[in-house]
Amino acid sequence: MKKPNQNIKSSSQKPILLISKLHKKYNEGKPNEVHALKGIELSVKKGDMMAIMGASGCGKTTLLNMIGHLDKSSSGSIIIDEVDTSLLSDSKMTAFRRDKIGFIFQLFNLFPFLTAVENVETPLLLSGIRSGLAREQAKMLLRELGMGDRLYHLPTELSGGQQQRVAVARALINQPAIILGDEPTGDLDSATSAEVMDLFRRINRINQQTL
Ligand SMILES: Nc1ncnc2c1ncn2[C@@H]1O[C@H](COP(=O)(O)OP(=O)(O)OP(=O)(O)O)[C@@H](O)[C@H]1O
Ligand SMILES: [Mg+2]
The missing domain is CATH 3.40.50.300 (P-loop containing nucleotide triphosphate hydrolases)
Structure with a gap:
């Protein structure tokens, strides 16, 4: 059979x-x-x-x-x-890492002087996508993560779970093959941490990305 x-x-x-x-x-x-x-x-x-x-x-x-x-x-x-x-040579490795791997480390690795949407669009700008398109994609992803009304907030103006969602969006925006997280819920309270794990499961199911 x-x-x-x-x-x-x-x-x-x-x-x-x-x-x-x-x-x-x-x-x-x-x-x-x-x-x-x-x-x-x-x-x-x-x-x-x-x-x-x-x-x-x-x-x-x-x-x-x-x-x-x-x-x-x-x-x-x-x-x-x-x-x-x-x-891979060092320069090939840098590009490979940018395209294939998304990182979600503990909180507070967002760029503090950039808004939520600017944080998320940064990886796209670095890979050479034009700014208008990068902005649109970043907004779309943040909206999907329930952050549509916090696009222009700075990290310090966001709650822990919201900051983490921005970090998740930034890791996902390039559609990497692998997403690495080092205790990505480590600094969150248990409700927020459950919310973030739920988000990971959803992403994993929808995008077939490896976490
Ligand atoms: N830069 C470094 N130089 C020397 N030793 C290191 C360095 N980084 C880590 N180590 C050692 O390597 C071992 C593994 O460390 P690692 O940070 O990977 O542990 P971990 O499993 O992540 O621990 P934790 O759960 O506490 O985060 C530890 O014994 C640590 O002391
Ligand atoms: Mg560790």
């Missing part, structure tokens, strides 16, 4: 993220060396949503920094959307 969906889904079954034998040592070779990641193996399919859990100091942030290429690994490989990132 034929298994349902097997043929249709074969191309989307390729992992969007494939990590093998990943090691990270901080201060390598020095007395204060920390071997933070010891041979991580991880495969994540397109459209998956996963959480990395573990005790404080176990290496969660380190792993996200490796996946996001905010810091260099010591050895091992990271393949994103079938591209072995170790083969």
Whole structure:
């Protein structure tokens, strides 16, 4: 008997993220060396949503920094959307990161002197989209996230959950293949935090983006 969906889904079954034998040592070779990641193996399919859990100091942030290429690994490989990132030059990597990866870090990483809509349109402007179009797309996404009446507020004029929605919109605006969040609900009260998790689930379902 034929298994349902097997043929249709074969191309989307390729992992969007494939990590093998990943090691990270901080201060390598020095007395204060920390071997933070010891041979991580991880495969994540397109459209998956996963959480990395573990005790404080176990290496969660380190792993996200490796996946996001905010810091260099010591050895091992990271393949994103079938591209072995170790083969990219620094300038190619910068563009790759901008196009493929969205970051949602803890609160307060919004640009403080930019309004909500300016924060969200920034990644589009950086990828060369003309400003009128960037503005329209940013407004549309913020409206979808229930922020239509806060477009021109500064981060300090927004609640924690609203700031987080702006941060989420900024991470999503480029339609990245992978969205990384480091304790994205960490500083929020439980109601707001449930709201943000709900938002992630909705995004994950609608856009098939990997979180
Ligand atoms: N820049 C650094 N230099 C040296 N050691 C570091 C550095 N960053 C992290 N470490 C060490 O690497 C280990 C992993 O840290 P990491 O920040 O990844 O942990 P975590 O799982 O995110 O913890 P938490 O839940 O507390 O955020 C820790 O033992 C930490 O002390
Ligand atoms: Mg951490």
